[in-house]
Amino acid sequence: MPRKTMIEAIRDAMDVAMERDEKVVVFGEDVGFFGGVFRCTQGLQQKYGKNRCFDTPISESGIVGTAIGMAAYGLRPCVEIQFADYMYPAYDQLTQEAARIRYRSNGDFTCPIVVRMPTGGGIFGGQTHSQSPEALFTHVSGLKTVVPSNPYDAKGLLIAAIEDPDPVIFLEPKRLYNGPFDGHYERPVTSWSKHELGEVPDGHYIVPLGQAILRRTGAAITVLAYGTMVHVALAAAEEMGIDAEVIDLRTLLPLDLDAIVTSVKKTGRCVVVHEATLTSGFGAELAALVQEHCFYHLEAPVARVTGWDTPYPHAQEWDYFPGPARVGRALVETMEA
Amino acid sequence: MTEALRFHVPEPEVRPGGTPDFSNVPIPKAGSVPRPPIDVDPSEIRDLAFSIIRVLNRAGEAIGPWSGLLPDEELLEGLRHMMTLRAFDARMQMAQRQGKTSFYMQHLGEEAVSCAFRKALEPGDMNFPTYRQAGLLIAGGYPMVAMMNQIYSNEADPLRGRQLPIMYSSKAHGFFSISGNLATQYVQAVGWAMASAISGDTRIAAGWIGDGSTAESDFHSALVFASTYKAPVILNVVNNQWAISTFQGIARGGAGTFAARGLGFGIPALRVDGNDYLAVHAVARWAAERARRNLGPTLIEHVTYRAGAHSTSDDPSAYRPKEESAAWPLGDPIIRLKNHLIRRGVWSEERHAQAEAEILDSVIAAQREAEKHGTLHSGNKPSVRDMFEGVYAEMPPHLRRQRQKAGV
Numbered sequence: 001m002p003r004k005t006m007i008e009a010i011r012d013a014m015d016v017a018m019e020r021d022e023k024v025v026v027f028g029e030d031v032g033f034f035g036g037v038f039r040c041t042q043g044l045q046q047k048y049g050k051n052r053c054f055d056t057p058i059s060e061s062g063i064v065g066t067a068i069g070m071a072a073y074g075l076r077p078c079v080e081i082q083f084a085d086y087m088y089p090a091y092d093q094l095t096q097e098a099a100r101i102r103y104r105s106n107g108d109f110t111c112p113i114v115v116r117m118p119t120g121g122g123i124f125g126g127q128t129h130s131q132s133p134e135a136l137f138t139h140v141s142g143l144k145t146v147v148p149s150n151p152y153d154a155k156g157l158l159i160a161a162i163e164d165p166d167p168v169i170f171l172e173p174k175r176l177y178n179g180p181f182d183g184h185y186e187r188p189v190t191s192w193s194k195h196e197l198g199e200v201p202d203g204h205y206i207v208p209l210g211q212a213i214l215r216r217t218g219a220a221i222t223v224l225a226y227g228t229m230v231h232v233a234l235a236a237a238e239e240m241g242i243d244a245e246v247i248d249l250r251t252l253l254p255l256d257l258d259a260i261v262t263s264v265k266k267t268g269r270c271v272v273v274h275e276a277t278l279t280s281g282f283g284a285e286l287a288a289l290v291q292e293h294c295f296y297h298l299e300a301p302v303a304r305v306t307g308w309d310t311p312y313p314h315a316q317e318w319d320y321f322p323g324p325a326r327v328g329r330a331l332v333e334t335m336e337a
Numbered sequence: 338m339t340e341a342l343r344f345h346v347p348e349p350e351v352r353p354g355g356t357p358d359f360s361n362v363p364i365p366k367a368g369s370v371p372r373p374p375i376d377v378d379p380s381e382i383r384d385l386a387f388s389i390i391r392v393l394n395r396a397g398e399a400i401g402p403w404s405g406l407l408p409d410e411e412l413l414e415g416l417r418h419m420m421t422l423r424a425f426d427a428r429m430q431m432a433q434r435q436g437k438t439s440f441y442m443q444h445l446g447e448e449a450v451s452c453a454f455r456k457a458l459e460p461g462d463m464n465f466p467t468y469r470q471a472g473l474l475i476a477g478g479y480p481m482v483a484m485m486n487q488i489y490s491n492e493a494d495p496l497r498g499r500q501l502p503i504m505y506s507s508k509a510h511g512f513f514s515i516s517g518n519l520a521t522q523y524v525q526a527v528g529w530a531m532a533s534a535i536s537g538d539t540r541i542a543a544g545w546i547g548d549g550s551t552a553e554s555d556f557h558s559a560l561v562f563a564s565t566y567k568a569p570v571i572l573n574v575v576n577n578q579w580a581i582s583t584f585q586g587i588a589r590g591g592a593g594t595f596a597a598r599g600l601g602f603g604i605p606a607l608r609v610d611g612n613d614y615l616a617v618h619a620v621a622r623w624a625a626e627r628a629r630r631n632l633g634p635t636l637i638e639h640v641t642y643r644a645g646a647h648s649t650s651d652d653p654s655a656y657r658p659k660e661e662s663a664a665w666p667l668g669d670p671i672i673r674l675k676n677h678l679i680r681r682g683v684w685s686e687e688r689h690a691q692a693e694a695e696i697l698d699s700v701i702a703a704q705r706e707a708e709k710h711g712t713l714h715s716g717n718k719p720s721v722r723d724m725f726e727g728v729y730a731e732m733p734p735h736l737r738r739q740r741q742k743a744g745v
Contacts, residue, residue, distance in 0.1 A: 057561045059561060061558050062555075065521065065523075065524030065528060065558060068525045069465070069532065070529065070531060072513060073528075073532035073536070075536070093521055096521065097525070103727045103728050104516070105496065105514035106506070106727055109506065109514050110730070165731075210733065210734075254734060255735065258734075
């Protein structure tokens with residue numbers, strides 16, 4: 001089976017979707033002729049023409065606003081925000097418009113758009129190229145939020161997102177674009193060509209939204225993670241020699257609560273991991289759900305390992321990033337609690 | 338010595354207690370503004386952004402190059418639409434005061450803008466309106482009962498009680514769901530138009546915005562995208578002089594006009610007498626033809642006056658003279674069209690009075706029908722289950738759990 005980077009898998013997903021449905025259009029800043037700053041749309045304009053893949057002015061509210069209008073017309077826009085950190089000008093369009101058009105018009109109009117954005121840090125991107133704003137989307141009724149952790153899922157989830165009848169925020173952990181990353185920044189970079197989840201089938205397949213997957217089975221403790229942190233959690237469990245069960249959530253909303261509850265009821269312990277800041281982060285929601293549904297099975301308080309409540313720093317990147325040492329420590333502490 | 342810097346905050350000419358003064362609003366003579374060819378180069382008509390296209394003169398005659406487009410029957414129909422909208426507004430305003438709904442926004446003085454514009458569009462074209470263009474629905478034949486059901490949030494409300502009154506939605510009638518926050522719909526209209534062009538369709542879009550919300554960044558985004566992709570869209574700015582209590586000078590700043598905002602984008606920009614049914618229709622038709630012939634977007638500033646309050650939650654006497662609307666130099670759109678039709682010999686004061694009575698009867702009949710389905714605080718309502726439906730195409734598990742918890 002062909003091995004692909006996450007960039008190639010994402011490109012392949014858009015290619016497959018555009019091939020199958022002429023209503024799918026792709027646009028954003030630098031997305032057309034050049035193929036995107038991360039090259040996710042490379043070749044799509046050449047293959048499908050400027051009508052279906054094109055460059056836009058630097059205006060995130062314009063990109064999302066026009067995508068909403070196009071969806072109202074009947075197209076299926078899949079747009080790129082160059083970095084998730086740039087989405088704020090489009091936040092009004094996403095939260096008050098895209099998310100609510102089906103509801104407020106009682107289905108008279110709908111908004112099947114996908115908004116792709118590279119997310120997370122680990123690339124020395126500083127404050128404006130490293131943020132993880134997923135909780136700002138999961139807090140909004142009407143949006144779906146997806147965070148893939150590998151090329152196979154990225155392709156299947158993106159096709160599912162494009163085919164979904166509702167607006168989907170598709171956060172692409174940029175540190176995973178070219179290879180899995182377990183937080184060991186001091187070690188040589190690895191590539192997807194050596195990873196089994198770099199195997200990406202040709203053609204159409206989907207990974208359904210709303211389904212988590214076990215990346216590691218274990219009996220002692222459950223780790224809830226998504227995106228880059230899945231790889232960090234796996235490394236931490238190995239390094240600490242802890243019999244951890246690692247759940248890759250894949251879709252944050254709708255959330256696969258059954259998978260979480262089943263695992264935590266089995267292990268009795270839970271650590272939640274994300275790169276975004278702690279306070280009011282998505283981990284808070286996960287921790288609340290775990291105590292609500294598994295309280296009488298819990299042996300220890302639910303722990304959270306996250307970015308600190310500071311802006312994402314530059315020089316201190318690896319002190320901010322919740323790497324395997326911090327996750328490992330939380331695993332040990334929760335085991336001992 | 339260096340002079341101290343001075344901070345500038347624009348002020349309207351007069352405030353309550355003062356004498357209304359519109360002498361600073363230059364009103365060109367009806368018929369005096371030329372009608373350029375449809376395929377004119379925008380750079381050749383820059384002066385149209387600073388003038389006002391008018392057809393009806395003070396004597397009730399339709400004159401000049403923008404006149405002569407509409408036969409008697411269509412003008413009579415237009416008069417009926419405007420009168421219907423005014424009667425509808427009056428009844429619904431009263432219904433709000435009677436506690437039958439929470440909120441209402443009327444069109445008083447602005448009826449020509451949306452009623453005339455609607456008649457320049459073709460079936461299938463799509464409007465992205467704000468809250469003061471219900472004439473698009475009335476003139477498009479949307480049933481008044483459905484509008485009232487929405488206003489009452491009753492059991493027959495097509496929007497199931499989810500939206501503030503008057504935030505209608507009707508795809509079949511070319512009326513995009515009103516959001517209630519401002520300017521977002523302007524760039525969506527451009528997107529819809531882009532999609533139509535991408536699809537090789539023939540349908541066009543129209544965006545709507547008020548003078549105040551042209552200050553939002555979405556206005557700028559819309560103009561950039563419309564200009565860049567030559568989108569088949571008509572970008573309407575309804576300048577009714579007041580954004581709640583804020584006079585239009587706060588949003589306009591030092592620019593001559595709102596229409597002039599289009600010039601920097603290379604978008605042809607026309608100002609029209611928004612209280613002149615014939616002028617609004619003629620200008621809208623010109624812009625629609627441009628859009629349909631792949632000549633791109635047009636910006637239209639409708640110069641009008643909000644004679645009523647912003648909404649039922651507003652009291653304009655606190656910020657502008659009570660007599661100001663009577664002093665507005667462009668008059669009342671219904672009276673002007675009525676006088677024109679009388680002058681044409683196809684209408685009379687008697688027939689007008691009779692039509693007023695008939696229209697009022699039909700509005701009251703619609704209201705009775707709507708009230709059979711309930712009003713906001715009495716009678717039947719949309720179900721609590723409806724509150725949970727339609728957030729997504731398929732209800733996700735967490736909402737299912739919450740609905741269960743709510744006991745529905």
